[in-house]
Amino acid sequence: MRVQIVNRYVQSALDVISKETGLPVHRGGLLLEGNPYTTEDVTAVIGVSGKLSGSLYLSMSETVALKLISAIIGQETSELDDLGQSGIAEMANVIAGTAGIELAEEGIETTVNPPLVLVGRGARLSTVEIQRLVVPLTTAYGEVRLHVALREAA
Numbered sequence: 001m002r003v004q005i006v007n008r009y010v011q012s013a014l015d016v017i018s019k020e021t022g023l024p025v026h027r028g029g030l031l032l033e034g035n036p037y038t039t040e041d042v043t044a045v046i047g048v049s050g051k052l053s054g055s056l057y058l059s060m061s062e063t064v065a066l067k068l069i070s071a072i073i074g075q076e077t078s079e080l081d082d083l084g085q086s087g088i089a090e091m092a093n094v095i096a097g098t099a100g101i102e103l104a105e106e107g108i109e110t111t112v113n114p115p116l117v118l119v120g121r122g123a124r125l126s127t128v129e130i131q132r133l134v135v136p137l138t139t140a141y142g143e144v145r146l147h148v149a150l151r152e153a154a
Contacts, residue, residue, distance in 0.1 A: 005103065006030070006148050009056060010135050012099040013146045016091060017139060021071040025144075028136035036126040037147065039118050041065065042080065044092035045125070047113035048150055052103075054130045057147035058092040062119075067141035080119060089115040095146075 010027060018025045041062035047055055060068070062080060068091070069084045070077045077084055096112045103110060127149035137144045 002152075004106075005052065005108070005150065006133055006135075008099040008102050009095065009148050010137075010146060012102070013058070013095045013135075013137055013144075016095045016098060017068070017137065017144065020091060021068060021139065021141075023071070023140045026138045028138060028143075031134040031136075033132050033134050033147075035128065035132065036124040037132060039121060039123040039125065040145070041119070041121050042088055043118045043123075043125075044088050045116045045118065046092050046096045048096065048100075048110050049113070049153075050110040051108045051153055052110050052150045053153045054150035055125075055127060055147075056092070056096055056149070057125070058088070058095065058144060059147065060144045061142060064139070064142035064144060068139070068144075071141070085117045085119065089117045 014025045040059040042065040043057050043059040045055055045057055065088055066077050069087045072087055092115045100110045100112055130149045130151050132147050132149040135146045
């Protein structure tokens with residue numbers, strides 16, 4: 001996968017999380033991780049199709065998820081209820097959609113599928129034959145990890 005494609009998703013994640021929380025977000029180094037991926041407490045999964053195919057994961061601890069949602073909605077949240085899960089799903093959706101718009105401007109058309117949120121540590125997800133690149137994003141609330149498992153469609 002081309003670095004420019006991964007960077008579009010990473011920059012989108014940095015921009016969206018920073019804008020939603022009003023706080024800076026810092027990027028860590030790019031990691032290559034094998035399959036399967038074992039989920040953290042909260043993992044939003046977005047499918048991508050079109051000129052690229054595969055998945056994006058946005059993963060974090062429950063504590064980080066609750067703090068992010070609290071910052072986004074402007075009130076303290078102590079439970080990852082439907083509203084909280086919806087907020088995490090929408091954040092992942094906006095990240096994927098924003099990157100998709102920028103990629104389309106470069107001629108790389110993609111379709112973003114509705115997000116799926118997994119709550120609970122330990123589910124195993126596999127991108128089968130697609131390498132998964134992971135970028136840690138450090139927020140004031142803790143680490144969010146962006147997983148990019150995409151390949152150019154044949």
